[in-house]
Amino acid sequence: MATSKRILEAETSKPVSESGSFEDLPLFDADSKKAGIIEAASKKKPSTVKKNQPSARKKRARRKSTIDRKKSTVASEASAAASEKEARGKPVRRQPAYQTAQTLALRQREISVSEFFAKNRHLLGFDSLTKALLTAIKEAVDNSLDACEEAGLLPDLLVEILELSENRYKIVVEDSGPGIVKSQVPKIFGKLLYGSKFHTLKQARGQQGIGISAAGMYAQLTTGKPVRVITRTGPRQQAHVYELQIDTKKNMPVIISEGASEWSNDHGTRIEMEIMATYKKGQRSVDTYMHQVAMANPHAHIVYRPPKDAEVIYPRVTESLPPEPLAIKPHPHGVELGVLLDMLKTTKSRNIRGFLTTEFTRMSSRLAGDVLEAAGLPSSMSPKRVTREGAESIINAFGRAKIMKPPTNCLSVIGGELLERSVAREIEADYYTAVTRPPAVYRGNPFQVEIAFAYGGTLPDDEIVKLYRYANRAPLIYQQAGCAMTHAVNATAWRNYGLQQARGALPSGPLAIVIHIASVWVPFTSESKESIAHYPEIIKEIKLALQECGRGLSRFIRRGVRERDEAKKRSYIERYIPHIGIALREILSMSEKEETRVVDKLKTTLERSRKL
Amino acid sequence: MKENKHVVQKIKQEAKRIKGSITTGKKPSMKFPLRSLSNVRYHPKLGFFEMRGKKKERTLTVNTVKTFAQTLRMMALSKELLETDDIATKREAYYVSKNWEAARFDDQTESDTVIDDVEAFFSLNREQLGFIPEEKGGDVAGKLVVIDRDRETGKRIKIDCTKFGSGAYSIPISVEELEFETNAKFILVIETAGMFQRLVKHAYWKKANCILVSMGGVPTRACRRFIRRLSDSKKLPVYVFVDGDPYGISNIYRTLKVGSGNAAHLNEFFCVPQAKFLGITPQDIVNYKLPTHPLKDVDVKRAKDALKNDPFVLHHKTWQKALSQLIKMGVRAEQQALAKHGLNYVIDTYLPEKLKHPEHFLP
Numbered sequence: 001m002a003t004s005k006r007i008l009e010a011e012t013s014k015p016v017s018e019s020g021s022f023e024d025l026p027l028f029d030a031d032s033k034k035a036g037i038i039e040a041a042s043k044k045k046p047s048t049v050k051k052n053q054p055s056a057r058k059k060r061a062r063r064k065s066t067i068d069r070k071k072s073t074v075a076s077e078a079s080a081a082a083s084e085k086e087a088r089g090k091p092v093r094r095q096p097a098y099q100t101a102q103t104l105a106l107r108q109r110e111i112s113v114s115e116f117f118a119k120n121r122h123l124l125g126f127d128s129l130t131k132a133l134l135t136a137i138k139e140a141v142d143n144s145l146d147a148c149e150e151a152g153l154l155p156d157l158l159v160e161i162l163e164l165s166e167n168r169y170k171i172v173v174e175d176s177g178p179g180i181v182k183s184q185v186p187k188i189f190g191k192l193l194y195g196s197k198f199h200t201l202k203q204a205r206g207q208q209g210i211g212i213s214a215a216g217m218y219a220q221l222t223t224g225k226p227v228r229v230i231t232r233t234g235p236r237q238q239a240h241v242y243e244l245q246i247d248t249k250k251n252m253p254v255i256i257s258e259g260a261s262e263w264s265n266d267h268g269t270r271i272e273m274e275i276m277a278t279y280k281k282g283q284r285s286v287d288t289y290m291h292q293v294a295m296a297n298p299h300a301h302i303v304y305r306p307p308k309d310a311e312v313i314y315p316r317v318t319e320s321l322p323p324e325p326l327a328i329k330p331h332p333h334g335v336e337l338g339v340l341l342d343m344l345k346t347t348k349s350r351n352i353r354g355f356l357t358t359e360f361t362r363m364s365s366r367l368a369g370d371v372l373e374a375a376g377l378p379s380s381m382s383p384k385r386v387t388r389e390g391a392e393s394i395i396n397a398f399g400r401a402k403i404m405k406p407p408t409n410c411l412s413v414i415g416g417e418l419l420e421r422s423v424a425r426e427i428e429a430d431y432y433t434a435v436t437r438p439p440a441v442y443r444g445n446p447f448q449v450e451i452a453f454a455y456g457g458t459l460p461d462d463e464i465v466k467l468y469r470y471a472n473r474a475p476l477i478y479q480q481a482g483c484a485m486t487h488a489v490n491a492t493a494w495r496n497y498g499l500q501q502a503r504g505a506l507p508s509g510p511l512a513i514v515i516h517i518a519s520v521w522v523p524f525t526s527e528s529k530e531s532i533a534h535y536p537e538i539i540k541e542i543k544l545a546l547q548e549c550g551r552g553l554s555r556f557i558r559r560g561v562r563e564r565d566e567a568k569k570r571s572y573i574e575r576y577i578p579h580i581g582i583a584l585r586e587i588l589s590m591s592e593k594e595e596t597r598v599v600d601k602l603k604t605t606l607e608r609s610r611k612l
Numbered sequence: 613m614k615e616n617k618h619v620v621q622k623i624k625q626e627a628k629r630i631k632g633s634i635t636t637g638k639k640p641s642m643k644f645p646l647r648s649l650s651n652v653r654y655h656p657k658l659g660f661f662e663m664r665g666k667k668k669e670r671t672l673t674v675n676t677v678k679t680f681a682q683t684l685r686m687m688a689l690s691k692e693l694l695e696t697d698d699i700a701t702k703r704e705a706y707y708v709s710k711n712w713e714a715a716r717f718d719d720q721t722e723s724d725t726v727i728d729d730v731e732a733f734f735s736l737n738r739e740q741l742g743f744i745p746e747e748k749g750g751d752v753a754g755k756l757v758v759i760d761r762d763r764e765t766g767k768r769i770k771i772d773c774t775k776f777g778s779g780a781y782s783i784p785i786s787v788e789e790l791e792f793e794t795n796a797k798f799i800l801v802i803e804t805a806g807m808f809q810r811l812v813k814h815a816y817w818k819k820a821n822c823i824l825v826s827m828g829g830v831p832t833r834a835c836r837r838f839i840r841r842l843s844d845s846k847k848l849p850v851y852v853f854v855d856g857d858p859y860g861i862s863n864i865y866r867t868l869k870v871g872s873g874n875a876a877h878l879n880e881f882f883c884v885p886q887a888k889f890l891g892i893t894p895q896d897i898v899n900y901k902l903p904t905h906p907l908k909d910v911d912v913k914r915a916k917d918a919l920k921n922d923p924f925v926l927h928h929k930t931w932q933k934a935l936s937q938l939i940k941m942g943v944r945a946e947q948q949a950l951a952k953h954g955l956n957y958v959i960d961t962y963l964p965e966k967l968k969h970p971e972h973f974l975p
Contacts, residue, residue: 569674576681579715580672583684587627587691602634606674609639 114191114251117214118221124214125478125528129167132218133277134286134477135528137161137171139211140271141293142474144175145300146205147269151178154321155300156268159290161279163307168223169277174270179233182240189216189227189271190244190253201445201520203325203411205474210527215273217246222276226256231269239263279307284477290314291426292468292475296414296516298422317422322412328520329361331406332371332398334444340391344383352386352394353379362404371397408439408446411518414473416450419514423452427512430456430560433552434514435545442537447519449538451545453553456560459510465489465499467506469532470516476530483531485515488542497550498557511553515542573606616694619741622734623691630684641671642683645732649873654923659869659885661923663876679726681715683733686726693742701746702727702738728875735877737833739786749783749834751808751826754817756842759791760784773823778813780826787838794846799823799839800963801831801887803854803864807947807958816959820967823848831868833875836882839868843886850884851973853963856892857907857944858915861935862922865889870924889974890966894937897945900962903952904943915939928975 117124125135137159148155156176161169180188187194191213216227232239243256263270281287290304290312298317305311330339349355356368363371372379374397377390386394413436414422420434434452441447459466469476469485480486486506494500494507501507523533532538581599584590590598626642633640645651645667652661672680689708693700700708706723709716717723731738738744752758756773758781770793773781784790800822802808808826811817817824823842827835843850852868854860869887871879897904907915915935918925925931938944950958966972 572674572677575714576677579681579712580677580684583681583688584627584631586688587623587684588631590631598631598634601637602640602672605634605637605639606672606677609673 112249112251114217114246114248117210118217118248121214121218121221123527124210124218125530126214126218129276129278130280130284131478132222132275133161133169133171133279134284134289136215136218136273136275136277137173137286138289138474138477139206139215140171140173142205143212144173144177144269145293145297145473147177148175148300149321149324150204152321152324153177153267154316154319155297155302157300157302158305159302160305161286161307163279164274167276167278168274169279169307170272170274172270172272174265174268176265176268179237179267179269180229180231181233182231185229185231185240185242186244186253186255189213189229189242190246190255191251201330201410202327203472203518203520205472212271213246215275216244217248219273219275220245223274225274228272229269230261230263230271232263232265232267235266237267239265287312289475289477292470292477295422295426295468295514296419296470296473296475298414298418298425317425318418322414325412325518325520326410328407328410328446329359331362331441331444332356332360332401332403333441334406334521335360335395335398337388337391337395340395341388344386344391347383349383351380352377352383355383356394361406367401367403371401374400405441406444406446408441408448410520411439411446411448413448413450413518414516416452419450419452419516423454423512423514427454428458429454429510429512431553431556433549435548437541437545440537440541442519442523442535445519445521445523447517447522447538447541449541449545450516450518451542451549452514453549454512454514455553455556456510459512461510462508464506464508466512468512468514470514471522471524471529471532472518473516474529476532478528479525479530482525484534484539485517485532485542487534488539489513489515489546491539492543492546492550494550497554498561499553513546515545517542570607573603577602577606615740616697619734619736620691620694622736623687626687626733627684639672640680641669642680642733643667643669644729645735645877647728647732647874647876649921649923652871652873652876652879652923654870654927656927658880660879660883661871661873661876662879678715682709682712682717682722682726683729685709685712685715686723686730690730690741690743699739699742699744701744703746705743732875732877737878737881744785745832745834747832748828749785749787749832749838750828751780751782751805752823752838753780753808753812754823755794755796755821756781756823757793759793761789774817780808780812783825783834783838785834787834787841790838790841792842792845794823794842794848795821796823796846796848797821798849798851799825799843800890801825801827801839801850801852801868802947803827803829803860804947807853810955811959814956814959816963819959820963827864827868830864833878833882836868836871836884839887840881840884843884849970850887851890851967851970852887853890853947854892855944855946856894856897856902856938857946858911858918858935858938860892861889861931861938862914862918862925866918866922866924888970891962892945892947892949893974894934894941897941897943900950900953902945902949904941904945904949907939907942907944911944912939930974934974 121127125138126132141157141159144157145155153176158172158174160172162172164170189212194213219225219227226243226245229242229244230239238260239262240258241261242258245254245256246252247254279286287306290302294300294302294314299319299321300314301316302314303311304314343359344352344355347355347359349358353365353368353372356363356371357365369379371394375390375393377386377393416434416436419436420432423434424432432452432454434450436450437448439446439448467480467486467489469480469483476483489506490504499507499509499511517532517538522529523535523538525531525533577599580602581595584598585592585595630640630642645663651664651666653664655662670676670680686705689700689705702724703720705727706717706720709723717726727738727741727743731741734741752773753776754773758771758773760769760771761767762769771781796817797820800811800820802811802824805826805828808824811824816822825835825839831839839850842848852865854864865887868884870885871883875882892902896902915938919932919935925935947958950962953961
């Protein structure tokens, strides 16, 4: 997100105003349902401090809650008391003394995005100590990989976790990326919703410009320690070091210290933060995550140093960078009213016909004319003068018009062969296969699905299959059950492919499934980017890819079953023939030599007839 | 011992044949008679189930190799028993197999099936192969003296079946050597131990001058053979008194009279063709106004199956009528149902009335 040179200067955060604040934020236009959640959440008392937050005892948090309390004195005494009680997490039955519009107005005030997320950190993936460690690392790694790829550099990553004390860790993520221009560092790491990726439709791991600053904010909330950033843009430049915090009220960075520094790397960025977290092993651990990152990024060299355990090195599988994904303009079929109104306001076009052809993909001048005619608007009308109703009729006209699908050359997938090799490096199995589907479109956004299977080998026989989910090369660890990928796997008839499956559940067998979806805009179900929304087009593509891989797999399994059957029958002969020999010897008082002769003869007779 | 040698010879012959086909590079096979009701024919003149020629051939293949090996080992065990003049119960044979490593049996039903296969294969009685059952033969009380031999001295001993008080003489597993002395008029064979107890308690045998035999369910081979030998040697009629239900008729009575489908090669000896069905007949249920239970699904199924497949029932119109009547009535009555009219109604009224007209008994 942050390290791009194309950082947009325009949107330096104006603190969001109360009324309609969130509608103004493009973030929430993407999904109106999400906006609903946010709005509902924002109506909560600002002073509900989380109970189970051990950090509440920490200096920083204490200061914050004092501020909260100070503010509440502005309100009437009754409401102050109420909010204080709520602050202690014990909702009390309200006194029958009802509020008036005036008293309510006293309590209504602005909420900054940072403040909001400080309280709703679960939305960003910081809901538990174990998850917090993973999310913080994930955000930093996503940024590093994105930055390297955008700059056309082969990523060299170092990820280190140091245990400082119980539930307190220092995490370090270092990359060989292009570095960050000095003046941008504070905003990138100390301000939410600041970044390069939100305003372009382009395949990338990061999307909204929340992640890394949220991680920093989490560090600040839990340990009070600032985020430390070292960055260097080239061998001739000096490295620069920053210590940053966020002013959660204003959503502005606070520079604790800054200065030149020595750094052995020629270029790149190193971020260090101290957070409250727990390091655990297992399915959703950082270990698993790093393993999965390596699997989907065969062009990256990654060094991972977990606490206590030995260093793990994931070497590069390929020296070639994935093709640079291209940014595209929005497709008319994917645009929503709020976004369109926004675009109309900010466009430089003089008339709406020009506006349509320049701001959208696949809009020829003729098509734009047709759309406007259908919408009943004159082509020459100034975009600034289009009303809400006008915009709505444009959207309706879009829906009726036949418009070419968006270009799909903007996507960059791993590629079947490389994905297979990469999976083979990480999972020891007997059989591998991979499929890359042609690009498809959901809601005007192009996307592409690729899938790899690993079967047999070290994978356990009698367990549910392992599902590895990726979106734009970033692994998805949590919320597997709610994900469209899981849904597609469940909805596939695995018995046809030789696997066992309980109704509507994941199949079981020695199989690992890797699903990767690449898109200019991956439809996540929440800001913490843990699962994919259930678009029918996406589910359909995943299912098709699963079926294609499944066909190869079933051929392999059937061959295996035949071979096993043969082996079993062979062992049957080996086991029971000697007993025929023993019985005959006992009945006929044969010599042992004769017995051996009979047994051998019988074995050859039987094996010959089996055509082995 | 002489007979033992003969059997050992048969086993050796078979083993030699198998060895012969192996050494000539052929897959050995054994032919077993099919042991089921579909492979028997009712022979009205001789009065028992006779085996039809149906055989199943078991060729040694990968799928049959385990059973094949087990059958041969069982034959080897039999040969050893015969040569050492020893015996093994079916259960013991099962435990002996535990020594056979891969060829051992996991369950006694498996080893029992193989023993049954072997005896059918040689058309021999399992006792002739050295295997004996654990099951009890049945109980006897009444005007009968059984002459057996003392196990140690070999001297004849007389066992008076009137002198067991409230107990009874227990039919041994092997009855071939027994001799009998009696002046009873008939043998009354009873299904349940409960009814037998009542008749013994009130010394019904004295009153009716008869011999009482309790089968305790489907009669064992020993029980069938005992009744047969007793009846044959003393020319006594055999009357059977069982529950009035499809099980009592087509399983218990039919097995006693004509033998089973499972060991058809032995039916010649293990059947009592002269047996007659005293009761409880479906008509008794009506005549004596007996309390009843509704027929269960399995009962109906059993009766319909007998009407369709049982060669014995198919031969006797009377039985077809009786079974159809039972199905139509949809009820069954137990022996004990007679207690409705008083506990000793069976002794004072039912049996005397029935015995006045043996010609009314069902075949």
